[in-house]
Amino acid sequence: MDNLIYLDHGSTTPTDQRVVEAMLPYFNKLYGNPSSIYSLARESKRAKEDAREEVAKLLNAKAEEIVFTSGGTEADNSAIKGIAFANKAKGNHIITSRIEHHAVLNTCKWLSGQGFTVSYIGVDKYGVLDLDELKGAITDKTILITIMHANNEVGVIEPLAEIARIAKDSGVCLHTDAVQTVGKIPVDVNVLGIDLLVLSGHKFYGPKGVGALYIRKGTKIASLLHGGYHEGNRRAGTENIPGIVGLGKVCKIAMEEREEDEKRVKALRDDLEERIAKKIDDIIVNGHPEMRLAGTLNICVKYIEGESMLLCLDHEGIAASSGSACTSASLEPSHVLTAMGIPAELAHGSLRFTLGRSNTKEDIDKVIEVLPPIVSKLRKMSPFGKG
């Protein structure tokens, strides 16, 4: 994979070598179970609490407000089900958006089979949440609003602070899936004014299989995993110490390097966007022109299908993704693009580039070199007659 041009950082990222090195001692030197009392175990406990401090610092939260999980999906499940089950007596209505990640959408869907009702708020053509619809959806039975911070497919950044004001005015708890923003843009739980937040290590150069849930002090929440007394009784299971240490380390790195990274990545993305738009006819750039993650470029290439573009790109050593049905396990095209009003046949032809730390100007040049011929080859095969 040596000459690989990796443009799928939104899907996962390589673990920073400094992070791997920070983790290594915890596999078989400092391997104690933090629940035990001897010194080896206390080392693990200390490492875990240090990591918690780092995560908290990145979010401007308190250490005791952080719970480690096995990733973003578990954390989203914990947050949403946890609030739902803890507040059954108060109400049974949950509000979310139509463009959430499946970790949120399918959790809400499951809850609607457990006596809860869910409202799915729409977005405009840029993917920005309809705040009026949100306001109108709140009832006295509403116990949770869960809106993602930035969308994984198109990178649109939602107006979370405004959403928080609406939630606060109605006294409703607000959760945000910040898996795509933590480590990439500033995420301050107090500036944003949210009650729960989810992050995932592998999306910003940390290890896979570890994430965290921020729970504002005083928030009533039930736990998802039952078992031993771990994480202040909020998440049972022997802690993944190497993973947690890795997450702490990557948060520390993000504190120091995020801003620089963001600038560099944005310049590359803007260059890619501009040159693609110049070189290829009949494309649409998806997502908000400004309120968009620096690394994300999502386009629809008319008349052709996404998976076939990805295969051709892969053949050239370029890794990217698509909202085509053929790249998902369902037979539907991206629910995000369709929520934005993009017709299904166009959504099938979407292509997502998510740039990251490893990318260089040369990578962009290469995409600009190979993508136009790929598009024209596939369009020649297309029955839409624009070949």
Next chain:
Amino acid sequence: MDNLIYLDHGSTTPTDQRVVEAMLPYFNKLYGNPSSIYSLARESKRAKEDAREEVAKLLNAKAEEIVFTSGGTEADNSAIKGIAFANKAKGNHIITSRIEHHAVLNTCKWLSGQGFTVSYIGVDKYGVLDLDELKGAITDKTILITIMHANNEVGVIEPLAEIARIAKDSGVCLHTDAVQTVGKIPVDVNVLGIDLLVLSGHKFYGPKGVGALYIRKGTKIASLLHGGYHEGNRRAGTENIPGIVGLGKVCKIAMEEREEDEKRVKALRDDLEERIAKKIDDIIVNGHPEMRLAGTLNICVKYIEGESMLLCLDHEGIAASSGSACTSASLEPSHVLTAMGIPAELAHGSLRFTLGRSNTKEDIDKVIEVLPPIVSKLRKMSPFGKG
């Protein structure tokens, strides 16, 4: 921790260096998300499926019957809640034992607040399940029997094949928490005749934060984590590929080395047991004399308390554990020992040594050298007047 004598392998184990090395490439060389379609991602997928084969082989299961999880606790939660929620229409009664791990007990307890009823079957003085009580507890509403394979505190191995026969006769699904047996004694899902089984990597020299759930083909089960389509739609969340690769590797190692390990560890444990019994008065050996894990020695030392013994042992560089209330987060002494009929004051004075691969004859000598003076020092402080 260089001179550490680690006698707490039941709590966690160091990750085998061969396992760590197998994992390493998957952090930042082969870091693709297996859900993606390009070649980097296909490497991850392949590694994951190879690991699944290894896990399946160790259990004599089919690869497609294995679901990866974030550990034993998540897997136990998934198994028990998954069967419960999927079979609500059939019944609402669950049977377990009084000596299960909290991952099972607290999951059952939670379900009893969700419309299910739970029977807790007792054990004899050795910790062996009361089969007559089990038989008597089964009703036409019983949808699940969950009995651990071996107990983590005293090492007693339950008569699972007989339990399976009882379950089968009544057409009830049988789950077993085999976290303490996989990799240590033969675990064959077909010989045992069980429907679901849970294992955890870090208990047998694999990494922390990864486990697996075996689900016999055809078993109706609901999923615990909702989100993306992963693990055949049975467990959502981006896969912890390095952890999964590590689990596969450690299963492969266990296939090859388990038997030899078991023999060696048993000889050491028997030596420890014999010499402790000879050197220290007024102790009780807990658990079954024969049906016991090779590495486990659990004793009650009369007149003194467990945590204080552990602290003194730690001071001598020896890591062990106890069923004392003071070493748990609750204020109760071990529920396992009390279920076996051991009075609370004795249970507070329990000491568990769990031997493993790293242990040598010298480790045993050292325990025999330092434990008797520790016991007599603490007994001198004890108001029970046996000092």
Next chain:
Amino acid sequence: MEYSEKVMEHFMNPRNVGEIKDADGVGEVGNPVCGDLMTMYIRVKDDVITDIKFKTFGCGAAIATSSMVTELVKDKTIKEALSITNKDVVDELDGLPPIKMHCSLLAEEGIKAAIEDYRKRKDKKDSRNQRFEIEN
């Protein structure tokens, strides 16, 4: 999801791409809303498919099966062509991922639709009703 080498080879170098200007039969199957659309053009002489071309909007599997099915039916009689199933196409491609199996249906349907169109036109041209000869 992993494609066989043969699928990838057909996807990267698809056979018989294009249109036949005055084809004897044209079949259009699939639906762009569902992510695939295939147009199949055939030329028939003495009941034999002497030429075939396709245009496909779709994923790798859709394109590879389109390509493969054109190879399979070329120079075959109508009857032979109609007996080719999606399973034959998949087998010739050394298999498809389970989730992609439905794409192979498109290829079978495309051929059938083109042949049906050919027969309809022939019906008209011959000015007589050949319905009784249709075997499928």
Next chain:
Amino acid sequence: MEYSEKVMEHFMNPRNVGEIKDADGVGEVGNPVCGDLMTMYIRVKDDVITDIKFKTFGCGAAIATSSMVTELVKDKTIKEALSITNKDVVDELDGLPPIKMHCSLLAEEGIKAAIEDYRKRKDKKDSRNQRFEIEN
């Protein structure tokens, strides 16, 4: 859970372990079923605790707080001894893990029980009712 160095020092080298054969007051607190039991022996002269010994069945915190409380009350008047709280003991030990705070109560209660016993015996010995002098 992590103990301070001072806790560990007192646990490893507890002060005033033992019994006083004919003590002026003996207090027994705790319950072995709950995992701790403490017996506190005091000798009192002119309202001053001139000697003190303890025996404790319990965890590290129970033993360390037993040891520390004996140091704190030794050579103190009864009144001073009664004013010592579990918080004082914990502070002197540089803190205790939250889950262990209840152990420090035992130390305070042990002293109080021993003093109460001393007073009861004195009541009897003095053959007169001193109830009005008891300040606590």
